[in-house]
Amino acid sequence: MSEQTNLVPKRRFKEFQNTDAWEQRKLGDLLENAYQGINTAGDKVEYSESGVKILQSKHITSGNITFDDARYLDRDRYSEYLPKYVPNVDDILFANIGTIGPSAVVTEVKEFLIAWNILKMTPKKESNAKFIQLQLQRLNIKRYFESVTTGNATKFVNKDEMLRTQIIVPEKKEQSKIGEFFANLDNLITLHQRKLEKAKALKLAYLSEMFPAEGERVPKRRFAGFTQAWEQRKLGEMMEVTSVKRIHQSDWTDEGVRFLRARDIVCASKGEEPTDYLYISQEKYDEYSRISGKVKVGDLLVTGVGTIGVPLLVTQEEPLYFKDGNIIWFKNEKQLDGNFFYYSFIGESIQKYIRDVAGIGTVGTYTIDSGKKTPIQIPSYEEQEKIGNFFKQLDHLITLHQRKLEKLQNIKKAYLNEMFV
Known part of the structure; x- marks a missing residue:
């Protein structure tokens, strides 16, 4: 009796609820x-x-x-x-x-x-x-x-x-009913996968067209009303490029002020959550911030080791600290529109510069000195805002597609567990 009970799924279509075990x-x-x-x-x-x-x-x-x-x-x-x-x-x-x-x-x-x-x-x-x-x-x-x-x-x-x-x-009719259900669910998942891939491809295309190519001063695609050539500058000429006073591992805590490592920024860039959040105490943060300053909205934190050149735009007022040497801090101070600054950094021009200066060893690095010399092309502040908001909305669309896809995949996983023996 128990063996037969074990061959019945938790969830069944109504017409098969009183039929034979599988x-x-x-x-x-x-x-x-x-x-x-x-x-x-x-x-x-x-x-x-x-x-x-x-x-x-x-x-x-x-x-x-x-x-x-x-x-x-x-x-x-x-x-x-x-x-x-x-x-x-x-x-x-x-x-x-x-x-x-x-x-x-x-x-x-x-x-x-x-x-x-x-x-x-x-x-x-x-x-x-x-x-x-x-x-x-x-x-x-x-x-x-x-x-x-x-x-x-x-x-x-x-x-x-x-x-x-x-x-x-089970018998053929129940097999077919289950198969049809999951075929429709798979089609829906495939549809959202394609929408996500299309949005990502669109973003890459726009990144190549809305920022000037190497050696150019005007992008291929612009918003109406903007005609002036972009200006090339080095980031060290526009803002302070630095790091923070070193925090030792013994100072890490389970709560307090968020402490970022390079891998946390890489996780954020992929829309993932880190497996282990780290913090430092409020007291330690206050003490060290009096020396190094405080990260502000609009600043950019960029990975300098491991997967180098990955940016994180600071968008919230909550206090934040990070690992010195592993992360380069660009104190923007509203010199550039924050979103424009971020998307410039993930564009090919700056990424190519980072690859070129990182060295050919097994572990490339992006240093404060390299950060100061990083070239950037900039239009007027108004055009920066237009470009930054455009890509921010496109990323929002990508995130929506990603979440919908993950939700459908989780639904499928749950149904697979419940509708099969």
């Missing part, structure tokens, strides 16, 4: 056939510049197939590989060599072949492809398959061992 089946019993992709070495496959695309495991993510950077097989040889290596609609593609685990269902008719590191599985009529793919997605592949090698050898999952894998399934 049952355990071998993956191979649910399939018509399964084929490994073309052995490019053994079959002596030669790639060409055009023809039929050959899909690699890297082109499969969980639920999606992309064809970016796919190699080609000469069309004259295409018929040699029919039908074994040619996927059809509802075939399941599983990456089982090298990168292990990503899987997807073929949802539309496209002319392509699969490479040696993909296993193609064709479900039987009584099985739903999307449901099986989702069950495979949920498995911890490395835990289930002993033939996943370790060390320097190529990791792989043996096809025969894969087909012996036990998965738990």
Whole structure:
């Protein structure tokens, strides 16, 4: 009785709530056939510049197939590989060599072949492809398959061992209902991923067009009414470039005034939260700030070690302290519009300068002296504000898309836990 109870998911569609428990089946019993992709070495496959695309495991993510950077097989040889290596609609593609685990269902008719590191599985009529793919997605592949090698050898999952894998399934109607539900959810996730990628690409394009290229004094794209050439200056001529009095590790606390390290700024640039927040006491902050000064709204903090040249614009009045030597402090004092200053720093011109001065050793550094010599091109303050606000709004849109995407991914994760056994 308890075993049967364990084979019922926490959440079920209403019409299946009083139906039979799910049952355990071998993956191979649910399939018509399964084929490994073309052995490019053994079959002596030669790639060409055009023809039929050959899909690699890297082109499969969980639920999606992309064809970016796919190699080609000469069309004259295409018929040699029919039908074994040619996927059809509802075939399941599983990456089982090298990168292990990503899987997807073929949802539309496209002319392509699969490479040696993909296993193609064709479900039987009584099985739903999307449901099986989702069950495979949920498995911890490395835990289930002993033939996943370790060390320097190529990791792989043996096809025969894969087909012996036990998965738990309901009857076909419930499989199809679940598969359709997650297919729609995956489509929604893909839609928001594309919106996010489009917004990010738009930002990169505008960064290259709304700031002058190297050797130029006028950007390709401007707001109406602005015609004057931009002025080139060095930041050290416009503002103080410095750091702070050193805080020792023994002074770190669990609460008080926020203490930033370079990696905290890198996290912020990615929209991530650091795993360990650090602080210093209010007393220590007051003592050291009397010597170094206080970080103000509009100032820019830039990483000088590790991932160098990553800026953080100070936008709030809350007291803040940081690790000396690891972070360069640009005391803006309203010399530049804060948002314009920030986006200038992530633009190619300043980033190229940072790369050039960082040195060729294993650990590049961006120093206070380099910070003072950093060149920047500036228009009128009014144009700075226009540009800064434009990119700030674009970043806000990117953040909205990112949050929506994360919310959908979390919803999918929760439903996968509740709607499967």
